[in-house]
Amino acid sequence: xxxxxxxxxxxxxxxxxxxxxxxxxxxxxxxxxxxxxxxxxxxxxxxxxxxxxxxxxxxxxxxxxxxxxxxxxxxxxxxxxxxxxxxxxxxxxxxxxxxxxxxxxxxxxxxxxxxxxxxxxxxxxxxxxxxxxxxxxxxxxxxxxxxxxxxxxxxxxxxxxxxxxxxxxxxxxxxxxxxxx
Amino acid sequence: xxxxxxxxxxxxxxxxxxxxxxxxxxxxxxxxxxxxxxxxxxxxxxxxxxxxxxxxxxxxxxxxxxxxxxxxxxxxxxxxxxxxxxxxxxxxxxxxxxxxxxxxxxxxxxxxxxxxxxxxxxxxxxxxxxxxxxxxxxxxxxxxxxxxxxxxxxxxxxxxxxxxxxxxxxxxxxxxxxxxx
Numbered sequence: 001x002x003x004x005x006x007x008x009x010x011x012x013x014x015x016x017x018x019x020x021x022x023x024x025x026x027x028x029x030x031x032x033x034x035x036x037x038x039x040x041x042x043x044x045x046x047x048x049x050x051x052x053x054x055x056x057x058x059x060x061x062x063x064x065x066x067x068x069x070x071x072x073x074x075x076x077x078x079x080x081x082x083x084x085x086x087x088x089x090x091x092x093x094x095x096x097x098x099x100x101x102x103x104x105x106x107x108x109x110x111x112x113x114x115x116x117x118x119x120x121x122x123x124x125x126x127x128x129x130x131x132x133x134x135x136x137x138x139x140x141x142x143x144x145x146x147x148x149x150x151x152x153x154x155x156x157x158x159x160x161x162x163x164x165x166x167x168x169x170x171x172x173x174x175x176x177x178x179x180x181x
Numbered sequence: 182x183x184x185x186x187x188x189x190x191x192x193x194x195x196x197x198x199x200x201x202x203x204x205x206x207x208x209x210x211x212x213x214x215x216x217x218x219x220x221x222x223x224x225x226x227x228x229x230x231x232x233x234x235x236x237x238x239x240x241x242x243x244x245x246x247x248x249x250x251x252x253x254x255x256x257x258x259x260x261x262x263x264x265x266x267x268x269x270x271x272x273x274x275x276x277x278x279x280x281x282x283x284x285x286x287x288x289x290x291x292x293x294x295x296x297x298x299x300x301x302x303x304x305x306x307x308x309x310x311x312x313x314x315x316x317x318x319x320x321x322x323x324x325x326x327x328x329x330x331x332x333x334x335x336x337x338x339x340x341x342x343x344x345x346x347x348x349x350x351x352x353x354x355x356x357x358x359x360x361x362x
Contacts, residue, residue, distance in 0.1 A: 001210055001214070001341075002342055003339065003343075004210070007208045007210055007211065010206075010207055010208050011207065011211065011335070014202060014203050014207060017202035018202040020202070021195060021198035021199040021201070022195050022196075022198075022199035023195075026195060027187070027188045027191050030188065030191070030192060033182070124345070127345040127346065127348070130346070133342065134342065134343055134345070137339045138346035138349075141342075141343050141350050141353070142350060144332040144333075144335055144336040145332075145336065145351050145353075147203075147332040148329055148333055148352040149351065151326075151329040154192070154325055155322050155329070158184065158321060160182075161183055161315065162318045162322050163311055163315035163318075164308040164315070165315060165316075165319035167308070168308075168319075169319065170329070170358030171325050171326040171329040171358070172322070172326075172358075174355055174358055177351030177352070177353075177355055
């Protein structure tokens with residue numbers, strides 16, 4: 001399907017509550033364990049989502065609306081979550097994610113974007129020309145990438161514990177699809 | 182890590198609320214779309230989770246405790262969700278999943294399982310001898326398999342809409358790992 005703003009907003013609005021329900025007060029054996037060297041645990045993923053809210057998605061929306069293709073987006077700092085998580089608890093991160101996401105969606109709704117706005121183009125430092133519609137679709141799909149990742153990272157912790165059931169549990173066959181998703 | 186009953190319970194207890202936060206009142210374009218022929222949409226996955234609560238996990242716990250390896254588990258009906266979802270709304274399924282899961286966890290807690298109980302063995306119709314500990318670990322990991330699946334199935338709906346961002350979104354590279362997970 002095409003990107004559809006109400007559908008995109010509906011998903012973006014639900015992710016913080018879904019992660020909150022899954023992760024708040026969950027034992028740290030689930031949330032602080034990763035898949036091995038240079039992989040993220042669920043705590044780091046929530047930090048990464050916060051960092052995207054602060055520095056990436058809405059900022060890029062505004063760059064497209066203000067400058068179009070003439071001003072390239074700032075590159076996203078994939079290590080930026082490290083500052084977000086330092087000294088914080090999972091509960092703090094979940095609260096923070098809910099807050100910054102709600103602020104961003106408030107700003108996005110206030111823009112009252114029309115169909116012709118969604119076709120406006122910007123310039124991504126690696127991907128080249130992209131549309132505002134693609135940016136919004138990517139924002140929502142990025143949430144799903146990390147929900148997919150969190151479920152895989154947590155399942156990995158029970159890889160041995162499930163014994164022969166590993167043959168039936170698809171998530172244990174997923175090797176991940178990039179360095180950090 | 183080894184299966185640990187409090188950790189397993191903590192995860193099993195959170196899945197209904199996580200799915201509720203993600204899926205309740207979400208547009209049907211997300212929840213009723215699948216990945217193509219013979220694949221499940223999110224609505225069907227919730228039906229499958231309910232069916233597992235009613236016919237599979239706790240029933241198998243009890244078979245192990247009562248009969249050990251002498252009585253093979255009943256096979257799980259992978260089409261059983263069809264009866265669960267007929268004529269229902271997503272909201273009804275989410276309510277039902279929360280209810281049957283809570284009932285099962287109440288029963289599981291009431292068993293006051295000790296470490297030696299977790300080592301008891303049962304017989305799976307396809308996998309052969311399994312332990313109670315493996316069964317409990319598989320129950321929790323099965324939730325994660327389907328959270329992983331739901332995030333992938335929903336992301337699939339924006340496969341085209343994200344344009345060039347598909348290169349960066351790991352979930353779009355996940356081909357699924359079995360017919361229904």
